[in-house]
Amino acid sequence: xxxxxxxVILFQASLSLIVSAGSKSxxxxxxxxxxxxxxxxxxxxxxxxxxxxKAEFRMESVDAVEWTRVEDIREGGRFKVYGTIRLKLKVxxxxxxxxxxxxxxxxxxxxxxxxxxxxxWVIPTNCGPAFACVLDEKxxxxxxxxxxxxxxxxx
Numbered sequence: 001x002x003x004x005x006x007x008v009i010l011f012q013a014s015l016s017l018i019v020s021a022g023s024k025s026x027x028x029x030x031x032x033x034x035x036x037x038x039x040x041x042x043x044x045x046x047x048x049x050x051x052x053x054k055a056e057f058r059m060e061s062v063d064a065v066e067w068t069r070v071e072d073i074r075e076g077g078r079f080k081v082y083g084t085i086r087l088k089l090k091v092x093x094x095x096x097x098x099x100x101x102x103x104x105x106x107x108x109x110x111x112x113x114x115x116x117x118x119x120x121w122v123i124p125t126n127c128g129p130a131f132a133c134v135l136d137e138k139x140x141x142x143x144x145x146x147x148x149x150x151x152x153x154x155x
Contacts, residue, residue: 008060009089011045013110013121013137017081017130024070027079034130035085037062041124044092047108055108057089082135089139110134
């Protein structure tokens with residue numbers, strides 16, 4: 001019997017997160033505590049395409065969360081921490097899969113904020129929601145895993 005799986009979507013986003021801390025090093029540690037591979041809930045991610053059509057994606061795994069830079073925003077112990085998150089996603093519903101294929105994966109992105117002209121991604125974690133500003137995002141297909149048919153010996 002041949003097992004076929006749908007393709008995996010590799011999603012990467014550059015983020016900034018505002019945290020309260022006493023120093024830059026503490027801010028980096030706080031961001032790493034709030035958002036890391038183990039703290040993020042594998043909840044569905046909703047995206048929209050250029051026409052405003054929504055599609056839901058299942059979060060299969062968090063490949064990496066890397067924090068690379070800290071900036072003092074000069075607001076009483078608040079810092080902006082910059083980093084990258086990489087996820088593996090799959091299309092949640094069969095009807096969304098057809099729409100995603102037709103529209104092209106590159107047309108889908110996290111929805112923009114109604115209040116601001118940028119994306120604020122509310123990431124569910126085991127510490128409560130993390131509000132991250134998405135600076136850049138990209139997605140690509142990873143081909144489906146196909147296993148060869150198994151041979152069964154009779155006799």
